[in-house]
Amino acid sequence: MSTEENFDRGRGSKKPGKNARKKSMARGNAPLKNEGTSKTKESKSPSAKPKLKFDKDGKEIGRRQKPAVEVKRSNPQDGIRLNKYIANSGVCSRREADTYIATGLVTVNGKVVNEMGYKVQLSDDVRFDGRRLNPEPNTYVLLNKPKGFATTDSNAKGMTVMDLVANATTAKIKPFGRLGRNATGLLLFTNDDEFVQKFMKKGITRLFHIELDKNLKMEHLKKIRDGFTVDGKEIHVEDISYVTNSPKNEIGLKMKHTGNSIIRTIFENLEYDVVRVDCVTLGPLTKKDLPRGRWRHLTQNELNLFSML
Structure with missing residues (x-):
């Protein structure tokens, strides 16, 4: 069989012969892209990348837009579940708390609550078997109070000591004891x-x-030391003395009263005006390394000393 016959035979069977010329994929023979189909797929695909634009220098124009993701955040005003509140206070687990709630051992603001899923606020008075609970860790902050700050947690009193310890903790601490607005020295805060x-x-x-x-x-110094009565109320101090190497108008007074007005009551009754009051020590605590207007957290050793009092 000749070469031509072999070629014709292969073309007739639609199979290329051995020496058949392959189909060229040069421009003009390449398959055409279906532009309409391609665009449709891009528009439907949720993961398709946005089309970018570039300036003449090759820099990208605009910013790539990322799909907005909605983050659901908890609102503290919504409250906290009662069983979680109890568990956070360290009394028991959540499951055990549900049992105590159901049996009526838990009160909220003086009322028995046995509803599952009941929500409370951190400011609520929650008690288990009569004992008040606190879902926050116990916090103790010591402040060296300067003049001009009222010892209160009320915003109606102008500048208060709460402004000075605002960054100390997120716990709801309150001042323990009092110092007058113009008094200075150690003041303790706790929850x-x-x-x-x-x-x-x-x-x-x-x-x-x-x-x-x-x-x-x-x-008068001896009278204060021995104790006396003001308006029918007996006043006792632990000790009183003149301050060493100072004028006789400077006094050291040791007492257990938590209030500040008692000091003025003592001296005004004896016809003295109090010019300055500074709390130098508070229990086992001193002002060492604590400048005026600064605060610090109590150490575990200091807390242990308080537990021994």
Whole structure:
């Protein structure tokens, strides 16, 4: 069979022969892209990348837009589930808390709550078997108070000591004891109700450096030391003395009262005006390494000393 016959035979069977010329894929023979189909697929695909634009220098124009993701954030005003509140206070687990709630051992603001899923606020008075609970860790902050700040957590009093410890913690601490607006020295803050109740009854010994408008007579110093009565109320101090190497109008007074007005009551009854009051020590705490207007957290060793009082 000749070469031509072999070629014709292969073409007739639609199969290229051995020496058949392959189909060229040069321009004009290349398959055409279906532009309409391509665009349709791009528009339907959710993962398709946005079309970018570039300037003459090759820099990208505009910014790539990322799909917005909606983040659902919890609102503290919505409250916290009662069983979680109890569990966070360290009493028991959530499952056990549900049992206690169902049996009526939990009260919220004085009322028994046995509803599952009930929500409370951090400011609510939640009690388990009569004991008030606190879902926050116990926090203790010591401040060296400067003049001009009221000892209160009310915003109606202008500048308060709460402004000075605002960045100390997120816990809802309150001042324990009082110092007058113009008094200075150590002031303790805590959210530990058991600590507050314990020392409200027992008191914490505080040492004050007091300056009077005139020298304190020795007979008055002895009278204060021995104790006396003002408006039918007995007043006792632990100790009183003149400040060493200072004028006789500077007094050191040690007492357990948590209030500040008692100091003025003592001296005004003896016809002295109090010029300055500075709390030098508070229980086992001192002002060492704590400048005026600064605060710090109590150490575990200091807390252990309080537990021994």
